[in-house]
Amino acid sequence: MPASSAKISTIVRSHMLRLWLRASFRLGGVLRPQATLRRAGDLFCTPFPSSRERALAAPTGRAAEADLDLAGQHIHTYVWGDPEVQPYVLFAHGWSSHGTRFLPWVEQLRAGGYAVVAFDQPAHGRSSGRRATLPEFAQTLAAVGQRFGPAAALVGHSLGGAAAAIAMARGLAVERAVLIAPAADPVDAALRFARVVGLPARLRRRMVAMFESMVGTSFAEYQAQNNAPRIARPALIVHDLDDREVPWAEGERYARYWPDSRLLSTRGLGHNRIAQHEDVITAALCFLRGETVGQRVVSTPELPYGIA
Secondary structure, rough: OHHHHHHHHHHHHEEEHHHHHHHHHHHHHHOHHHHHHHHHHHHHHOOOOHHHHHHHHOOOOOOEEEEEOOOOOEEEEEEOOOOOOOEEEEEEOOOOOOOHHHHHHHHHHHHHOOEEEEOOOOOOOOOOOOOOOOHHHHHHHHHHHHHHHHHHEEEEEEEHHHHHHHHOOOOEEEEEEEOOOOOOOOHEEEEHHHHHHHHOOOHHHHHHHHHHHHHHHHHHHHOHHHOOOOOOOEEEEEEEOOOOOHHHHHHHHHHHHOOOOOEEEEEEOOOHHHHHHOOOOOOOHHHHHOOOHHHHHHHHOOEEOOOO
């Protein structure tokens, strides 16, 4: 099949799958609401199956690979350089992604004298598990950071950015942080997911309550405004104005509540391409050298979440 025809076929199948998913959740919400909520919870915590295929097919750039045993999970790590003798940069990927997606950063960081450490979160890439949650993302990141020692910098994308802020607020030793398109609010993320899959509006708040019961705590504990003020390290927040997956306002919320942070806004890079774009890598390297990058954002009572 020609490449263009194969792409069109894939798009059509994906569209039909989304339509079927939405129809099934609408009908299930009427006929079997409790079972439908459980199904939503399982889907919300399960990465896309194709993400493992992409991870296994992705190059590793001659990384030294190993598995860490963390609370019964095998967490796959990738190391370039020697973190024991060199300052190192720790990377935290997002949902349905993998550690080696940051490979475009490695050469420049190594040239700058840094070692680099990345890893696959539970249920992602080459790590074990089938499901994952934001608390698990943060706990795993903290455990990997403790294993390799204090990091010169932590770079987190999307849900990895949220996990980075939570882990740092709870004591993870990091000198500087770069959060790229960071998710700021698990409540909003859950409601966006509910709308995408077509869950009836009357069940959406019940779904959030069910998620909170699953993780054993209120989602408020993981919101940006309740973690960023506790972090006494400099941060660069990078977010695209055209991000359709995690709104730019969530990155701005981090910048407003993180005492020593700056916001760099891009346009046209979306949610995923931004994490590998050359301009973003260059800006981050400047930030790591102590240069001024981005704009300072100040919170006010009139703009409590950074939304103008």
